[in-house]
Amino acid sequence: MNGCKYIKERIDEAEKPDLLSFEVTEHLGQCDDCERFAIERAALRKLVAGGTRVSAPINFDAMLNARLAEVKARRSFWRLGPTAYLRLGAAMACLVVMIFGAQYAGLFSGNNVSPPNRSQARTPASALTPIPDDDKPSTSNLANLSPAPVVAGVIGRQYPVSSGTPRVRRGDVLVGRAAPTGYLTAEDGGVVLVRGRNGDMDIQMPTVSVGAQPLLYVSAGQRTVRNVGTSF
Amino acid sequence: MAAVTHQAQAIELGGSRSVEAANDHELLAAIRDGDEVAFQELVRRYRNPITNFVYRMLDDYDRSVELAQETFIRVYTSASRYQANYSFSTYIYRIATNLAISELRRRKRRKTVSLFSPFTNDDGEAIEIDPPDLNMLQDEALIANERRSAVARAITSLPQKYRAAIVLRDVEGLSYDQIAQTLNLSEGTVKSRINRARNLLKEKLSAYI
Numbered sequence: 393m394n395g396c397k398y399i400k401e402r403i404d405e406a407e408k409p410d411l412l413s414f415e416v417t418e419h420l421g422q423c424d425d426c427e428r429f430a431i432e433r434a435a436l437r438k439l440v441a442g443g444t445r446v447s448a449p450i451n452f453d454a455m456l457n458a459r460l461a462e463v464k465a466r467r468s469f470w471r472l473g474p475t476a477y478l479r480l481g482a483a484m485a486c487l488v489v490m491i492f493g494a495q496y497a498g499l500f501s502g503n504n505v506s507p508p509n510r511s512q513a514r515t516p517a518s519a520l521t522p523i524p525d526d527d528k529p530s531t532s533n534l535a536n537l538s539p540a541p542v543v544a545g546v547i548g549r550q551y552p553v554s555s556g557t558p559r560v561r562r563g564d565v566l567v568g569r570a571a572p573t574g575y576l577t578a579e580d581g582g583v584v585l586v587r588g589r590n591g592d593m594d595i596q597m598p599t600v601s602v603g604a605q606p607l608l609y610v611s612a613g614q615r616t617v618r619n620v621g622t623s624f
Numbered sequence: 625m626a627a628v629t630h631q632a633q634a635i636e637l638g639g640s641r642s643v644e645a646a647n648d649h650e651l652l653a654a655i656r657d658g659d660e661v662a663f664q665e666l667v668r669r670y671r672n673p674i675t676n677f678v679y680r681m682l683d684d685y686d687r688s689v690e691l692a693q694e695t696f697i698r699v700y701t702s703a704s705r706y707q708a709n710y711s712f713s714t715y716i717y718r719i720a721t722n723l724a725i726s727e728l729r730r731r732k733r734r735k736t737v738s739l740f741s742p743f744t745n746d747d748g749e750a751i752e753i754d755p756p757d758l759n760m761l762q763d764e765a766l767i768a769n770e771r772r773s774a775v776a777r778a779i780t781s782l783p784q785k786y787r788a789a790i791v792l793r794d795v796e797g798l799s800y801d802q803i804a805q806t807l808n809l810s811e812g813t814v815k816s817r818i819n820r821a822r823n824l825l826k827e828k829l830s831a832y833i
Binding site: 436 | 667671672693701776794800829833
């Protein structure tokens with residue numbers, strides 16, 4: 393009979409085996425096969441549903457609470473969980489990179505330079521010697537530098553350096569005292585490379601911009617300024 | 625437990641409603657805020673259905689109780705992540721189903737052999753051996769007990785994918801929609817699986833129908 397498959401599907405999908413729609417009931421009155429199917433399905437569903445329903449044991453709650461306490465104790469130790477620890481680690485790595493970056497950019501530099509004493513710190517621009525165009529920086533030039541302390545300025549301006557400049561050693565800080573004559577001041581900005589007997593020393597000033605800076609070599613004895621490369 | 629129930633009655637949820645009057649979503653929200661009484665109430669509501677469901681899946685009472693407890697522990701620990709898109713019963717049955725299926729898979733890996741179905745057919749399905757009992761039946765209780773055992777054996781001999789669907793439908797009485805959400809399947813697939821499971825059960829339980 394046509395529609396039996398459809399009717400059997402409706403019988404199977406019925407919320408309860410004895411609650412069939414009018415359409416299905418009407419069909420069952422005419423079709424023995426579908427009626428047999430409906431009776432079988434009802435018996436089967438009753439049989440399956442009528443099996444023993446087990447209940448939780450009496451001590452279910454006590455056992456559950458004990459296990460839950462165990463889980464809580466474990467969670468308090470590993471409260472964050474692996475994912476959270478991974479995120480924390482990534483955040484810490486980012487923080488370290490940021491700190492190094494900031495330190496590299498000089499944001500944490502404690503070498504604050506004292507306020508400039510313009511009258512002492514600067515010499516009139518007329519005293520400067522222009523940079524010879526053909527004076528290219530070379531390794532041999534740098535190797536033959538005078539052992540006397542010299543200062544290289546890294547700015548668009550050129551500064552004279554007096555031969556009587558006191559030697560600046562690594563670790564010398566200009567905080568709290570006036571900059572000696574011939575030194576660059578904070579207001580001037582830029583990276584100062586001090587070259588002396590004890591090696592090189594970078595003094596980073598608050599106005600330094602981030603990035604490669606040109607390094608100019610100023611020879612105190614010869615009063616010349618040469619471009620010797622970039623700051624890194 | 626009685627003390628907990630009295631406590632549940634005494635403590636008010638949300639300022640005006642008691643824990644027992646609160647619906648499942650409200651209880652979950654209270655659990656999220658660390659309300660232990662709300663959790664106890666949720667356990668009281670679902671411990672028997674969940675234990676029964678897992679028991680029907682595994683046919684092992686002790687292990688069913690353990691997995692039911694594990695279900696509640698997961699509900700508690702993931703309460704903060706619970707999203708009330710579906711009914712809570714769907715959510716908790718899904719957890720229980722996943723645990724039961726994992727247990728069945730673990731057992732399958734262990735290759736345990738049932739005394740009632742030591743052989744499998746070409747499809748890997750267990751072939752049940754039901755030797756006739758020639759002894760006289762004692763009384764109705766024994767008959768009923770025998771029938772229940774046969775039903776339990778028939779259900780546990782079903783393939784895993786059919787078993788969860790038929791137990792949720794015919795034992796726990798969930799709707800097709802809820803079963804589809806619980807098993808993460810389409811409603812059509814659920815209907816098909818239930819139909820197939822009933823046909824298999826009809827073959828196995830023909831003597832009792």
